[in-house]
Every structure is written in structure tokens, then in C-alpha cells.
Amino acid sequence: MQNIDRHVDLWELFxxxxxxxxxxxxxxxxFGSLIPFVPIPSFVLVATMAVGEQFDIHVLVLIAAITSTAAKQIIFYASYGGRKIISEKLKNE
Known part of the structure; x- marks a missing residue:
């Protein structure tokens, strides 16, 4: 049996x-966080970008956290405002 010493380079995969x-x-x-119920996991991109020294891990995590939070806030306020509109329509009927 042959001993194969091969490593997988993440840059080859992504x-x-x-x-x-x-x-x-x-x-x-x-946009991955903006789409409700269909998550596009950006953590895979963060993990692959964090390998090596090309990108700063702290900046990557801050960007992912801030943009995900902003997208979820948009979803929250849209659904909160939509609830008010729907309840007003139901009262008028």
C-alpha cells in the first residue's frame, strides 16, 4: 500500500x-442575510478568505457581522411595517 501525502489547498477549492x-x-x-428562509452561508466565504495572510480576519468578521445585522434589520422593519398595513386593511373591511 502506498502512502499518499497530499493536502487539499482551499485556494484550489475556492x-x-x-x-x-x-x-x-x-x-x-x-444579500445572503436579506433573503429570508433561504440562507446563503457567507461564513463559508469568510472561512476560505481567512485562510492565509491575504485578508485580515478581524476585518472579515466585522464586515460579515455588520452587513448581516443591517440586512436582518431591514427584514425586521419591513415585516413590522407590513404588519401595521395588514392590520389596518383588516380593520377597514
């Missing part, structure tokens, strides 16, 4: 991450 950059993470994290 070759798009160096080109994506911080702006790409911002877009993926925001």
Missing part, C-alpha cells in the same frame, strides 16, 4: 476568493 475581496464579502453577506 479559487474566486482572492478576486472577491472585502467588497465581494460585503455583497454576499448582505
Amino acid at each position: 479559487p474566486f476568493t482572492p478576486e472577491v475581496g472585502y467588497l465581494g464579502l460585503t455583497i454576499v453577506s448582505f
